[in-house]
Amino acid sequence: MSAGVAGVVLTRGIGPALPAIVYLVVFLVLPLGFLFSFAFLSVERGEVQAGSFSFLHFRETLSDPLFWRVAWRSFWVGVVATLLCLLLGYPVAYLYSELRSPLARQLLLVAVVAPLLTSAIVRTYAWLVILGGRYGLINSMLIDLGLITRPLRILNTDYAVIIGMTQVHLPFMILPLIAALAGRDRSLEDASLALGASRVRTFWRVTLPLSIPGIAAGSAIVFALSYTNFIVPQLLGGGNYATLALQVYEYIIVILDWTEGAVRATLLLVSCFFFVFLITWAGNRAMRWTEARP
Amino acid sequence: MSARRMPRSWSDVAGGLLLYGLAAFSLLVLVAPSLVVIGISFTEKRYISFPPEGFTFHWYWAILEKQQLIDAVGVSVRISLAVMLICLAIGLPAAFSLVRGRYRGRTALGAFVVAPQMMPGMVIGIAILFFGSFFAFRQSELMVVVGLSVFCLPFVVRVIMARLAGIDVTLEEASSNLGADRAQTFRRITLPQLLPGVLAGAAFALIEAFDNLTVALFTASPRGRPLAVELYQLVQFDSSPIVAAISTLEIALALIVVLVLARTIGLERLPEK
Structure with a gap:
């Protein structure tokens, strides 16, 4: 066994990579082709109609005002969750980079990584308990404190979905930020402080610009995850709540309208990649801008 | 390194407080939901509510059923x-x-x-x-x-x-x-x-x-x-x-x-x- 592996492993050719490439072509590229083609073809009585290729389904979906309302909500919920993750994640990553004790660093990483290893449902379920109706943690606390008399409605609103998205995706923001901040060159900061700049000014002018690659990477991941997440809106948004990703799930699994599901999945994927590209591009621009700045 | 020990202005202190305050809050947000779920799993009530009441392993036995x-x-x-x-x-x-x-x-x-x-x-x-x-x-x-x-x-x-x-x-x-x-x-x-x-x-x-x-x-x-x-x-x-x-x-x-x-x-x- 081991001799065979070594013989293959040390070859300098393309051979050992072929199984993985073939696997991805057959089970990812080809299936994606089927997914996209479903959006262009018509299905009647469970049979795909040959020669029915058209943009008809796209035209219908794109001219539906309801579609745009839902798409807009998916977008801004994703943006707000990304910004909140950045606001909450950056201080944690910065704290990590300033910690000297290895034990404290380990503990912080456990707090960040452990939630990643529990399933999305477990993490979302916790928010059902915290935000949920009369017996939820927040409402029973506020009532006990005498701040409110009737329970607030948080569950089944945009707020609940945004809170859930932010918490579920926070580790994905913190890890790239840690990678960017923990390995940074501190001599520039020391120079800035030695030249009399305040810490706050040093942070804004030196530390923050140095961490732009981490900010861009984290934001791209968190936006993509939030934009395509249908579990959080399903569980925390309530019965009538709709996002683009949730609609894709409903069309394919509940309504069984695969054509409309394929149209929306295609639009979701294409727009998601476009926004991720935009964030990466903005990160590169910001990088060059700070380098060129006097 | 000596530059890092210079006297701080009030804005530096405020900035530091804000930074570490947010970090503490964010760690709480990361960890608290798990603690809440763990607490709930031992409650004697038949529906999810917080704070949990009593202590029982009933729901763990219920999984096995x-x-x-x-x-x-x-x-x-x-x-x-x-x-x-x-x-x-x-x-x-x-x-x-x-x-x-x-x-x-x-x-x-x-x-x-x-x-x-x-x-x-x-x-x-x-x-x-x-x-x-x-x-x-x-x-x-x-x-x-x-x-x-x-x-x-x-x-x-x-x-x-x-x-x-x-x-x-x-x-x-x-x-x-x-x-x-x-x-x-x-x-x-x-x-x-x-x-x-x-x-x-x-x-x-x-x-x-x-x-x-x-x-x-x-x-x-x-x-x-x-x-x-x-x-x-x-x-x-x-x-x-x-x-x-x-x-x-x-x-x-x-x-x-x-x-x-x-x-x-x-x-x-x-x-x-």
């Missing part, structure tokens, strides 16, 4: 083992070729293999469901395995590639110069250095395949659902604390995995990849 949950755990274990094996079997050789190969287009090929990690699980699940419909390949355990191995492979390859790129080739050259054959060199020099990467990749595939919902929801058969899909139904239609008990078990499992990872690979390496 739900046969479909026990079956679901079995399905998930089988799926995650199969996914891990497939990812290692085709991912490990691919990582070697993509890091050490000497052929044109190697970088582009590497990008192709790693790129699918930007693909949402839902899209992979739907694509394979549609693809299968043309070949009488129906929703089944096998379909979940196929979908999840596609979903996990890029991560596994990337982790192993990162580790492999950091290995000093001169050690292997020294080994073969000293008369070791390829198999010996691989077994005694390459593999031990590579092991943390392989372990991290295997752990990732195992955990993701066990927990995954986004791919499994579209590819799993209604009979023989994996645990994540079963839980998804349960969360929506059952308001008893039984879900909290299952969640607590999952959190305990996650903590064990984190501790094992910390011991074997070191958590510090995770942000690097």
